[in-house]
Amino acid sequence: MGIVSRIAGRLSYFLDHLARxxxxxxxxxxxxxxxxxAFGSPILGTIxxxxxxxxxxxxxxxxxxxxxxxxxxxxxxxEKLSIKxxxxxxxxxxxxxxxxxxxxxWRIILYANDLKLSGQVSLTTKTPYYLFIYVIxxxxxxxxxxxxxxxxDNFRKGVQR
Numbered sequence: 085m086g087i088v089s090r091i092a093g094r095l096s097y098f099l100d101h102l103a104r105x106x107x108x109x110x111x112x113x114x115x116x117x118x119x120x121x122a123f124g125s126p127i128l129g130t131i132x133x134x135x136x137x138x139x140x141x142x143x144x145x146x147x148x149x150x151x152x153x154x155x156x157x158x159x160x161x162x163e164k165l166s167i168k169x170x171x172x173x174x175x176x177x178x179x180x181x182x183x184x185x186x187x188x189x190w191r192i193i194l195y196a197n198d199l200k201l202s203g204q205v206s207l208t209t210k211t212p213y214y215l216f217i218y219v220i221x222x223x224x225x226x227x228x229x230x231x232x233x234x235x236x237d238n239f240r241k242g243v244q245r
Contacts, residue, residue, distance in 0.1 A: 089233030178235030
């Protein structure tokens with residue numbers, strides 16, 4: 085395991101634990117709203133904040149899911165190839181994924197900047213959207229780092245064999 089993989093692994097682990105706290109906050113918000121609604125005073129903007137918290141939790145946990153190999157893989161097709169061919173194919177796939185995630189990160193940042201400049205806010209709580217979109221973009225960047233580490237490790241495997 086290379087240094088990029090180790091850094092990406094630690095970062096993804098940290099972001100996943102951070103995402104768990106946002107899920108806890110989401111649960112507290114929803115349960116608190118249900119309890120307060122019974123007393124006639126619900127929390128205003130609960131739906132918006134639930135959406136924001138869910139988006140943050142998903143964005144921050146993407147990298148850890150990738151680090152654990154939790155995304156879709158078509159291994160039953162690839163396992164019939166030689167180990168060197170498997171490593172080479174995985175390097176090509178990882179390279180394409182890194183390019184896609186990097187472009188996605190860049191475009192999401194541009195989108196967040198546009199929202200910031202236009203001053204778009206949520207309807208009920210008047211919360212700016214761009215803050216949450218920056219967090220999601222960072223999640224994409226962390227996921228790209230995880231895949232980059234995987235690509236470098238697979239490249240080393242292919243060269244060594």
